[in-house]
Amino acid sequence: MTIITDKESSRILAVGTLKEYWDNGYPIITDENGYDIAYPTDFTTMYEGVEVPDGVEPEKYCYTPADGFYPNPNYQEPNEYGIPDELVTRIKNDAVTEIEEAVINADE
Amino acid sequence: MGKAKISAGGGPIRVNNGKIIKRLAATSEISANTFVQVQAETAAVANLSSTTGTRSYVRVGKCSRNRVLFAYTDYNSYVRLGVGTHNGAGGITIPTTWTKTSKTGHQFRICEYAENVFILGHYCSDDSKSYFYRVSVADNNTITITLLAYISGDKGSIWEIVKVSDTRIAVLWGGSYNGMTLGLFSISGTTMTQLKTAQFLYDSANKNGADRGCMRRLTNGNLFVYASSYQNSSYSSYSGGYVVVINVSGDNISAGTPLRIDASALYSWCDCTETEPNEVFLVYERSNDAVLYAYLTVSGTTATVKKNDFIASSGHGDGDVFRVIYKDGLAWVLGDHGSTALLYCWIYEVSSSAIVSKGSFRAGADSYEYGADMLLTDDGYIIGMYTYRVSNTGSSTVPRYFTISSLAERVVVATSGITGITVNKISPTKMGKIYVLA
Numbered sequence: 001m002t003i004i005t006d007k008e009s010s011r012i013l014a015v016g017t018l019k020e021y022w023d024n025g026y027p028i029i030t031d032e033n034g035y036d037i038a039y040p041t042d043f044t045t046m047y048e049g050v051e052v053p054d055g056v057e058p059e060k061y062c063y064t065p066a067d068g069f070y071p072n073p074n075y076q077e078p079n080e081y082g083i084p085d086e087l088v089t090r091i092k093n094d095a096v097t098e099i100e101e102a103v104i105n106a107d108e
Numbered sequence: 109m110g111k112a113k114i115s116a117g118g119g120p121i122r123v124n125n126g127k128i129i130k131r132l133a134a135t136s137e138i139s140a141n142t143f144v145q146v147q148a149e150t151a152a153v154a155n156l157s158s159t160t161g162t163r164s165y166v167r168v169g170k171c172s173r174n175r176v177l178f179a180y181t182d183y184n185s186y187v188r189l190g191v192g193t194h195n196g197a198g199g200i201t202i203p204t205t206w207t208k209t210s211k212t213g214h215q216f217r218i219c220e221y222a223e224n225v226f227i228l229g230h231y232c233s234d235d236s237k238s239y240f241y242r243v244s245v246a247d248n249n250t251i252t253i254t255l256l257a258y259i260s261g262d263k264g265s266i267w268e269i270v271k272v273s274d275t276r277i278a279v280l281w282g283g284s285y286n287g288m289t290l291g292l293f294s295i296s297g298t299t300m301t302q303l304k305t306a307q308f309l310y311d312s313a314n315k316n317g318a319d320r321g322c323m324r325r326l327t328n329g330n331l332f333v334y335a336s337s338y339q340n341s342s343y344s345s346y347s348g349g350y351v352v353v354i355n356v357s358g359d360n361i362s363a364g365t366p367l368r369i370d371a372s373a374l375y376s377w378c379d380c381t382e383t384e385p386n387e388v389f390l391v392y393e394r395s396n397d398a399v400l401y402a403y404l405t406v407s408g409t410t411a412t413v414k415k416n417d418f419i420a421s422s423g424h425g426d427g428d429v430f431r432v433i434y435k436d437g438l439a440w441v442l443g444d445h446g447s448t449a450l451l452y453c454w455i456y457e458v459s460s461s462a463i464v465s466k467g468s469f470r471a472g473a474d475s476y477e478y479g480a481d482m483l484l485t486d487d488g489y490i491i492g493m494y495t496y497r498v499s500n501t502g503s504s505t506v507p508r509y510f511t512i513s514s515l516a517e518r519v520v521v522a523t524s525g526i527t528g529i530t531v532n533k534i535s536p537t538k539m540g541k542i543y544v545l546a
Contacts, residue, residue, distance in 0.1 A: 042253070
């Protein structure tokens with residue numbers, strides 16, 4: 001298989017097969033669902049002919065030739081709302097503040 | 109009674125309820141007191157990709173040779189970029205291969221910087237940095253992404269990037285509890301340098317914040333900004349929608365005095381356009397239930413509201429406003445109706461003397477908030493993009509494009525005493541229809 005990783009963090013961005021290259025040198029990877037994505041060479045590293053163990057998924061795992069596959073230490077399951085975590089936190093904080101204000105006003 | 113002479117293309121004539129009343133020849137005469145409406149219609153709607161995302165943001169950018177840069181955030185919040193081609197009749201050849209950034213950026217913006225060159229910016233919550241890229245589109249539709257700069261510190265989401273000159277851009281941030289931030293940057297090759305930042309709609313004592321915003325460069329060189337502000341602890345005095353005009357002078361920027369447009373605007377999706385030199389048509393959401401416009405004139409950094417009224421009245425329901433574009437006297441407003449998930453296009457005739465509604469139509473169904481944009485092609489089409497929700501909750505979405513018939517067509521009301529009205533630039537090859545309403 002061909003693996004694309006983020007140059008900075010080594011997290012896996014894609015697992016698939018190398019289809020071809022764009023003129024600018026970006027490799028086009030066809031993923032398991034048949035979608036083609038060209039990966040910018042400035043930010044990514046491509047590894048070909050890698051044996052990918054069962055259970056390894058993009059984002060959840062990192063890969064380097066020296067260390068092999070290992071869990072991405074920064075991976076977090078998406079929240080149930082499908083929006084950024086900080087937005088969820090803000091909405092929760094604002095809701096709590098509103099309730100607090102309402103309670104205070106009710107007491108006055 | 110006078111006659112209104114109309115130079116126009118032919119085509120089927122329908123009124124809004126679909127009833128065919130009359131077909132106009134290429135040159136027609138109609139009686140005065142007849143309402144003549146050139147109705148735009150959605151020409152095509154289709155998926156751009158079957159890859160699902162979650163509540164994606166979307167943007168479109170105009171490229172040469174009838175091509176469009178489509179951008180959206182995918183399921184991992186990477187910004188995906190692909191090039192489609194408009195076939196001149198409303199159809200789009202969709203991208204077969206996409207490319208994407210390697211930093212997450214749920215909310216992003218693109219700015220047309222030069223022909224086939226865009227500046228892409230997004231805030232990355234993973235490392236609290238804002239990333240800026242140069243995105244170039246080659247003749248064969250390949251896309252090259254080059255990192256220009258990253259800016260540390262949480263300033264919130266990027267709400268707009270505007271080209272100030274051939275070597276400079278301005279960036280509008282908002283969404284943290286630090287008010288709005290405007291940054292002026294120079295670009296040389298692949299190097300982007302911060303020149304100055306200005307902070308506004310911020311009150312450190314009350315921890316006021318600001319969120320959502322839009323920005324346009326005015327003829328006088330200044331930057332027109334609208335943003336909604338909020339208070340951390342209440343939604344009372346300081347909340348509302350504000351206009352701030354930013355003076356740009358050399359390497360410096362300075363914010364004028366904020367002008368409150370609407371006390372009830374909160375988390376207000378919005379956009380604006382300069383209709384005449386230093387006159388702005390602003391459209392914004394008010395408190396999740398209505399869409400309003402404000403028509404303003406700007407002198408220096410002082411903005412004055414000339415007219416402020418509803419587009420869609422209270423009860424419209426989460427009326428997110430995504431894009432306003434203007435040409436030939438008509439403003440086209442793209443927004444949605446949250447409770448019904450319908451995507452609307454409202455048409456307004458806008459001038460300093462009058463602002464007149466010319467109706468609206470549905471640009472798409474099952475849209476999801478956050479995601480819609482549109483642009484005007486050289487041959488008179490609107491090409492848009494929106495987030496189509498696959499599931500009712502919006503947890504699964506796909507990007508869709510839509511095309512709308514010619515912008516160049518005008519809406520005319522023939523009134524008593526008018527002896528001649530010309531509807532310019534109507535091409536029978538375009539999708540626009542002429543409606544004669546009794």
